Structures are given as structure tokens and as C-alpha cells.
Amino acid sequence: MLYASPGNPQSLKIIPLAFTVPDCLKPVIVEGFTLAWTKKAAGILAEIHKATGCSGNATHKNLPYASLRGLLEVGLNDLACTQMNLGLSSFDLNGKAGQDPRPFAYLNGGNSEAIRKALRPLLNEWLTGYLNPFAEREEVAPEVLERLEGLHETGELLKIDPLPSQVIPWKWSEKTGTAESRAPYDYRALVDYVARAIAGNEIFQGLGPMKRVISARGSFTTGMAELMTKPIALSQKAGEFSLVVKLEIVTYPSLHQPLLKIEVTKRRWFTNLKPPRFNFGNINGFVFSEDYGDRAFSYKVLCQSQKQDKEKSWQWKIDKDFEVLRRKLHLSLKTTEGQNINPEQIALGKASTDSCKIMLTFRNGLQEGQHGIKVGVPEIDKLEAFEAISDLLKPLGFEPFQSYSEIKWKPKTGHSAPDNSASRMINLPTLLSAVLEHLQKGGDGDFTSSYIEKLDDTELNRLLKKYFSLNLSDIMGERKSLKFKGKTKKQFQELTKMIEANQKIVGKLYPHQRPSLIIFYEDELQREMKLLEAIVQVLWNGAIEVMPNRLPANTHGPRILLPGANLKAQERSHERIKAWEPIVQQLALRKQRTFCLVLARKFYPDRNKKGKSSPDDRVNKPSTHQALADLAGSCVQFILPIKTNKNQENLKLDNFFHRGQSALKDLLYAHSGWVDNVKQKVDHWLEATPIAQRPKEIIGITIVRKQKGRTRGSIESTFLPIAVRLKVETGECELCCAYEKGSYLEKTPWRKFPDAITFISKISPVKLGTKKEVRPNRFMEFVKEIISTSVEEGNQPLVMIDSSNCVQLWPWLGDRQLDAHHINFKTHSGSPIYEHMEQEWQGVRLIRLGASQFCKRGKVC
Numbered sequence: 001m002l003y004a005s006p007g008n009p010q011s012l013k014i015i016p017l018a019f020t021v022p023d024c025l026k027p028v029i030v031e032g033f034t035l036a037w038t039k040k041a042a043g044i045l046a047e048i049h050k051a052t053g054c055s056g057n058a059t060h061k062n063l064p065y066a067s068l069r070g071l072l073e074v075g076l077n078d079l080a081c082t083q084m085n086l087g088l089s090s091f092d093l094n095g096k097a098g099q100d101p102r103p104f105a106y107l108n109g110g111n112s113e114a115i116r117k118a119l120r121p122l123l124n125e126w127l128t129g130y131l132n133p134f135a136e137r138e139e140v141a142p143e144v145l146e147r148l149e150g151l152h153e154t155g156e157l158l159k160i161d162p163l164p165s166q167v168i169p170w171k172w173s174e175k176t177g178t179a180e181s182r183a184p185y186d187y188r189a190l191v192d193y194v195a196r197a198i199a200g201n202e203i204f205q206g207l208g209p210m211k212r213v214i215s216a217r218g219s220f221t222t223g224m225a226e227l228m229t230k231p232i233a234l235s236q237k238a239g240e241f242s243l244v245v246k247l248e249i250v251t252y253p254s255l256h257q258p259l260l261k262i263e264v265t266k267r268r269w270f271t272n273l274k275p276p277r278f279n280f281g282n283i284n285g286f287v288f289s290e291d292y293g294d295r296a297f298s299y300k301v302l303c304q305s306q307k308q309d310k311e312k313s314w315q316w317k318i319d320k321d322f323e324v325l326r327r328k329l330h331l332s333l334k335t336t337e338g339q340n341i342n343p344e345q346i347a348l349g350k351a352s353t354d355s356c357k358i359m360l361t362f363r364n365g366l367q368e369g370q371h372g373i374k375v376g377v378p379e380i381d382k383l384e385a386f387e388a389i390s391d392l393l394k395p396l397g398f399e400p401f402q403s404y405s406e407i408k409w410k411p412k413t414g415h416s417a418p419d420n421s422a423s424r425m426i427n428l429p430t431l432l433s434a435v436l437e438h439l440q441k442g443g444d445g446d447f448t449s450s451y452i453e454k455l456d457d458t459e460l461n462r463l464l465k466k467y468f469s470l471n472l473s474d475i476m477g478e479r480k481s482l483k484f485k486g487k488t489k490k491q492f493q494e495l496t497k498m499i500e501a502n503q504k505i506v507g508k509l510y511p512h513q514r515p516s517l518i519i520f521y522e523d524e525l526q527r528e529m530k531l532l533e534a535i536v537q538v539l540w541n542g543a544i545e546v547m548p549n550r551l552p553a554n555t556h557g558p559r560i561l562l563p564g565a566n567l568k569a570q571e572r573s574h575e576r577i578k579a580w581e582p583i584v585q586q587l588a589l590r591k592q593r594t595f596c597l598v599l600a601r602k603f604y605p606d607r608n609k610k611g612k613s614s615p616d617d618r619v620n621k622p623s624t625h626q627a628l629a630d631l632a633g634s635c636v637q638f639i640l641p642i643k644t645n646k647n648q649e650n651l652k653l654d655n656f657f658h659r660g661q662s663a664l665k666d667l668l669y670a671h672s673g674w675v676d677n678v679k680q681k682v683d684h685w686l687e688a689t690p691i692a693q694r695p696k697e698i699i700g701i702t703i704v705r706k707q708k709g710r711t712r713g714s715i716e717s718t719f720l721p722i723a724v725r726l727k728v729e730t731g732e733c734e735l736c737c738a739y740e741k742g743s744y745l746e747k748t749p750w751r752k753f754p755d756a757i758t759f760i761s762k763i764s765p766v767k768l769g770t771k772k773e774v775r776p777n778r779f780m781e782f783v784k785e786i787i788s789t790s791v792e793e794g795n796q797p798l799v800m801i802d803s804s805n806c807v808q809l810w811p812w813l814g815d816r817q818l819d820a821h822h823i824n825f826k827t828h829s830g831s832p833i834y835e836h837m838e839q840e841w842q843g844v845r846l847i848r849l850g851a852s853q854f855c856k857r858g859k860v861c
Contacts, residue, residue: 034103070324165189187223203388223249238372476650558614580627587632637667673733673753702802
């Protein structure tokens with residue numbers, strides 16, 4: 001955070017929002033506890049769960065864990081975090097036989113006898129009020145429930161295990177100097193220790209005490225916690241918000257002690273709620289009770305569908321966890337106006353009372369009108385929180401982190417980058433002026449800067465109607481939106497540079513062919529198609545062949561109107577792909593690089609109900625992608641039609657021009673692996689390095705997984721390691737990967753980026769190895785071969801490795817083992833595979849990239 005004194009706009013100092021502790025601090029032990037089901041209880045609960053799949057039910061029903069979670073949150077004062085399903089998921093209940101059930105709750109205080117005493121009435125209420133009625137509805141045998149009741153009577157339902165933790169200070173590795181936890185739970189114990197020290201105290205003046213949020217997400221090994229203020233209403237502002245303090249425990253290489261990172265954000269609350277519809281998703285809510293000054297209670301509002309006369313309708317529904325909060329916190333069943341408490345009434349604030357605020361977390365698109373509170377937190381509020389937290393934590397031994405230094409740049413260096421004309425966006429007035437002039441006069445990219453200004457409204461309207469079936473009055477803002485004023489500057493010089501850059505890039509990427517762009521569009525979207533076609537003609541000036549083509553019938557639209565409406569998702573997908581077959585066969589025969597831009601709607605008007613709409617069948621988009629990318633070998637990008645204002649009267653043309661440019665650059669350049677000015681950037685940042693020692697290749701190594709990005713948890717089994725390399729001299733991008741083929745490891749040759757991603761999409765199953773113990777060894781073999789081959793070829797590569805995902809496959813990437821002077825490939829048990837790679841990788845620059853945005857750099861010399 002940047003700190004400057006009031007009235008003096010110059011920077012005084014940088015304040016990192018982080019704390020640490022000295023190595024010599026007296027040890028602090030937290031006597032924590034975990035809760036878990038006993039083996040006997042888990043076995044009976046598994047029987048109940050299994051019984052819900054009888055009587056013709058296709059799937060097993062979830063046990064009522066939400067109600068139990070609510071009871072624990074309110075009834076256990078020292079509860080720090082829980083698992084979402086409380087050990088009652090299908091995975092937990094049907095785990096490997098003989099294994100002890102996993103802990104599902106962590107408490108960071110109290111004693112076992114007090115916890116057991118507090119649990120007894122909570123479990124009794126859950127059994128009699130929630131589990132037993134649920135089991136009876138599912139026709140579970142009474143004797144099964146009696147056995148569970150018997151365990152409760154004898155105290156054998158749950159086991160309470162002590163979990164002591166030395167929260168500070170931590171030990172550190174003698175080899176790397178990096179902090180090491182003594183047990184996996186130490187991250188959680190430390191962050192909850194800090195959260196409890198802050199909870200109940202005021203850190204924002206006048207906003208009252210901070211309340212802990214009891215987490216039900218992630219695992220017990222995750223060092224994150226959250227606190228927030230009660231809802232705040234500003235004068236002359238519509239809506240309320242809370243200030244949120246997020247805490248995270250992280251370790252950095254070479255630091256002896258963990259860092260406590262502080263982030264201050266804002267959580268806005270709904271003031272009204274739109275009627276539910278497809279894809280709105282669930283909403284998180286919180287209850288703030290004056291009777292519980294140190295914590296807030298969470299609940300959910302669900303967006304659920306139900307069938308009525310073969311048609312789906314949507315409704316907001318409060319989840320079962322709220323019912324527990326209502327009973328335990330003595331919340332009213334009705335508003336002061338006599339209406340039932342429902343999500344709409346909660347959003348309006350009518351469910352709250354003087355002693356209890358019931359809120360729903362704001363999300364864009366779900367509320368009528370914009371929120372009156374802006375996002376973001378002023379720096380002064382962050383500083384206020386930092387200073388208040390510093391005062392609270394100082395008696396515990398914490399001190400602000402100071403072991404950092406600012407990177408000094410030479411004069412006239414720093415972050416000045418080479419020209420990035422091809423990466424810019426051209427505003428609406430400039431690009432529309434160029435488009436109209438091009439359509440009227442043709443030309444080679446030499447545009448008149450005042451062309452659109454010289455057109456009066458009548459002539460401008462005539463041209464819009466002639467080329468795009470568009471009236472000036474249809475555009476939001478009409479003529480005003482097309483004028484150059486304020487921040488909307490003339491960009492004709494930038495446009496000329498962009499056209500030249502685009503032609504140069506396409507020439508470098510595809511020197512021996514002219515790529516083609518096919519714009520697939522629906523009949524109702526011809527206006528958008530013509531606009532996109534004209535934009536491509538202007539921005540690429542003939543470097544790309546543009547071919548509009550109607551979408552094949554039966555590929556997009558509502559499920560009910562397409563073939564196989566009653567079939568399952570996979571079978572419907574086969575129907576969509578079948579409809580693409582004639583196009584796919586033609587594309588497969590083409591000898592030139594083909595890009596496909598698919599212009600299709602997300603919602604379609606209901607022909608039978610005015611004002612209603614139905615969503616595009618969820619299998620359509622992935623099926624189109626599979627047909628065009630996997631089968632035809634084309635690069636694919638989707639774009640939605642022009643958006644309208646609230647009343648659907650005017651078109652947001654500026655938004656469409658921006659999205660159109662973004663989609664085209666993503667499709668043509670990102671899908672080709674293009675990075676602007678690679679050589680210029682290497683020469684700029686490594687100016688002091690002799691030319692002969694500069695990298696000739698930049699290599700990035702990570703893993704790709706289906707529908708997932710980075711993760712802090714297990715990476716499971718469906719992933720592939722990939723390596724992407726940029727040739728510094730030419731900017732050419734290539735990719736290779738490794739996967740299991742039969743019982744062997746198959747490594748692909750380097751392919752051009754678009755060819756490689758098409759190849760990867762066809763690999764099935766996406767696996768590096770069937771056996772868990774084999775996968776890390778194969779990953780390390782892949783990494784060694786990639787880097788060692790580049791070194792042998794004299795390319796002196798700069799290698800970036802995504803440690804967030806890959807550390808589970810190559811242990812050396814972890815904070816504890818990271819040592820540039822001892823680069824080793826070892827199994828998790830410590831058995832060596834390849835050692836002393838720093839000797840073989842002479843001249844390699846290694847950059848470890850992590851989710852915490854910290855970069856550990858080292859050069860192997």
C-alpha cells in the first residue's frame with residue numbers, strides 16, 4: 001500500500017499489509033480440537049444414505065448436513081471452521097472400509113468436556129428435528145435410527161480429538177531458511193488464532209466490532225480466515241455494505257517465519273432481488289446478531305428450477321441452514337407488514353430487526369438498477385485497519401513485515417514497453433467512421449479523420465441502414481455516442497498503426513498462406529455479422545479472408561425446440577455434432593488455417609409466452625466447439641449479439657465494438673500463441689546481459705485440467721503436463737505435452753500452438769498415469785527432458801514453472817525445498833530420481849510462479 005500524508009501528494013513510504021514474528025519469540029501453544037464421526041456412527045449414517053437410493057430413486061439424497069452445520073455454528077463458541085458437508089457426503093460415507101472418518105470441524109479453544117457438553121443438546125436437536133424426519137420420509141428402517149440414537153445416548157456418535165499446535169514461532173529449514181509447519185493443521189491454527197484476537201474489536205472507527213466468518217469452504221490445512229463489520233448505510237447512498245478483512249498465512253522462500261497477509265475489501269448487500277431465471281446461481285447470505293458480537297452466521301439462498309406442465313420455472317428458495325438460524329437466533333417468521341420471510345423480503349431489508357440484520361451478498365445482474373455503493377476500498381481505510389490490527393497483535397508478538405527492498409531501475413528504464421499498437425482497442429467513433437468510409441470508398445487503410453463528423457444525421461442514418469440495417473435512433477446515445485469529446489479522442493493514427501501491426505503479425509504467423517475467418521451466425525443476427533465482417537476488413541485490411549456462413553440448423557437454440565429434447569446430455573450432444581457434420585467435412589479438407597467465430601445467442605424468445613425467454617441448451621456450445629475444434633481442427637471463439645439497455649430499446653454499440661475487437665484478437669492471436677515484441681522485450685530487460693548469454697527460448701511449464709484452473713487442493717488424476725515455448729528471435733509459439741498411452745508415457749513433439757491445442761482436445765482419457773505414485777515421476781521426467789534438451793541445443797532458456805499446480809508433482813518447487821544451488825528431482829518419500837540438475841542446466845534462468853503472486857527467481861550458473 002502507498003502512504004502519503006494529507007495535503008502532500010508525494011509518496012512517503014510503502015506499507016506492505018503483512019505481519020510476521022521474530023524467531024526468538026516464546027512459543028505459543030493453542031489447544032485445539034477436531035470433531036469426527038465415530039466408525040460406528042459413520043457406518044449407520046452410510047446405511048441411511050444408501051437407503052435414500054431405494055424405491056426407484058435414481059440417485060442418493062444428501063443427508064441434512066446444512067441444519068447440523070447451522071446448529072454447530074451457533075452452539076459452539078470456539079468453532080473456527082467446518083467442512084461443507086460435515087463428513088456426510090457420498091464420498092465420505094462410502095470411503096474405503098476400515099479407515100477412520102475424517103475430521104469435519106475444528107475448534108481452537110475450550111476443553112473436551114465442555115465441548116462434549118455443548119454438543120449433546122445440539123446433536124439431540126439435529127437427530128429429532130432434522131435427521132429422523134428426513135429418514136422417515138425416505139422410509140429408512142426404524143431399527144437403523146434406533147441404533148444411531150443408541151450411539152448418541154452412550155456418547156459414541158462423535159469423537160473429540162485434541163489437536164495442540166504451536167502457532168508461533170515456526171521452525172525453519174536449515175538448508176533453505178524457509179519456514180516449516182510442524183503439522184498440516186498449523187496454517188489453520190495460526191490464522192484462527194489471529195482472527196480470534198481481532199474478532200470483537202473495532203478496527204474501523206465507528207463501525208463496531210469485527211465479526212468472524214466461520215468458514216465452511218476449503219480444507220483444514222488452508223490458512224485463510226475472514227472478518228467483517230456489521231452492515232453500514234451511507235447517507236444519500238442507496239444500499240449497504242460491510243468492510244471485510246481477509247487474513248492469509250503464507251510462507252516465502254528464505255523467510256524463517258510465516259507471513260500474515262492482510263487484505264481489506266468491501267462486501268455489498270442487495271437492496272432488491274430480480275425474479276430468478278436460468279443460470280442465476282445461488283446467493284450467499286449472512287446474519288448479524290447483537291447477541292453474538294464476535295461472529296456472523298452464514299446461510300444460502302438457492303436458485304432452483306421446478307417443472308410445471310413440462311416447462312421449467314425458477315424460484316428463489318432459502319436453504320435449510322437458515323431455518324436453524326431462525327430458531328436459534330429467535331428470528332421472526334414474518335415481516336412487520338405480515339409477509340412471509342423469503343429471499344425477496346430479505347433483499348428489501350424487511351426481514352431484519354433492531355437486534356438482527358439479515359443480508360444477502362450483492363452480485364451484478366441480480367438486482368434491479370445499479371448498486372449505490374461503489375466497489376473498492378480507499379487507501380485510508382486500509383491504513384486504519386492495518387494500524388488497528390497492529391495494535392491488537394503487538395502484545396501477541398506480531399510486528400509489521402519490513403524485510404523487503406524496492407527494486408531500483410536505471411534512469412530511462414523501468415516499465416516503458418515497446419509499441420503495443422496491435423494490443424489496443426479502437427473506440428466506437430473512430431472505428432465506425434473507418435468502417436463506413438471503407439464500405440463507401442474502399443481503400444487501403446488511409447482514412448479521413450473527419451469522415452463521420454462531416455456526415456449529417458440524415459446521411460449517417462442512410463449509411464447505417466444501407467450496410468447494417470441499423471438506424472441512428474437504435475443506438476444508445478444516438479449521435480452523441482459517435483462524437484469525439486472528453487475522453488473519446490480521435491484514434492486514427494493508432495488505427496493506422498494497428499492495421500500495419502495486424503498485417504505484420506499475420507504475415508509472421510502464417511508466412512505461406514492467407515488464413516480464413518468464418519463467421520457463423522444465426523438468421524436473426526445478420527446485423528452483427530455485417531458489423532464484425534466490416535471490422536475485420538478494416539483492422540486486417542485483406543490479411544484475413546472473411547467468409548460469413550449461417551449456423552447449421554439444429555445446432556443452437558432452446559432444448560425444447562431441438563432434436564432429442566427428451567434425451568440425456570451426451571445423446572443430445574451427439575445430435576448437435578451430427579448437425580455440424582457437413583460443415584466439419586468441408587473444413588477438414590481445407591489446406592489453410594481456419595478460424596471460426598460463432599455468433600449465437602444465450603437466450604431465445606419464447607414463442608408462446610411474450611416477454612419470456614429460454615436458454616440455449618447447455619450442450620450446444622461444447623458440442624459446437626467439439627465439432628469445429630476437435631473434428632475440423634479449427635480455432636473457435638464465441639461472441640454474443642449486441643446488448644441492449646434495460647428497456648431493450650437501444651443498442652450498446654460501443655460495447656459490441658469493444659467485445660468484437662477483443663474476441664477477434666483472442667481468436668486470431670491468443671489461439672495462435674502470439675506474444676507481442678518478444679525479442680524487443682528480452683533485449684530491453686536484459687540489456688546489461690551480453691547478447692550471447694540472453695535466452696533464445698522462453699519456456700512455460702504447467703498442467704492443464706478439464707474445466708479447472710489453479711487449485712490449492714488435490715489435482716486428482718485428469719490432467720496433462722504441457723510446455724509452451726516462445727522462440728525469441730521469431731516470436732513463434734509451440735507446445736508439447738505428455739500423457740499415458742497404454743502403460744507407457746507418450747511425449748509429443750513440438751507443434752505449432754493451434755495444432756497442439758487441437759491435438760490435446762482429442763486426447764482421451766486425459767491422464768499422465770493411472771497410478772497416483774507414477775504421475776509425479778512422469779511429470780519430473782517430462783520437465784527434465786524439456787529443459788535439458790533446450791540446454792543441449794544451446795538455447796539458454798528462461799523457464800517459468802507454475803508451482804501452484806506443479807508442486808504436488810515436483811516437490812522441489814515447494815517453499816521448504818526450493819534451493820537454486822541444489823536442484824533435485826525426488827519422490828515425495830525423498831528417493832532421488834535426478835540430482836544436481838544445477839550442474840547440467842548451466843545458463844538456465846528459472847522462475848517459479850505461484851498463486852500468491854510471489855516470484856522466486858534464480859539463475860543456474
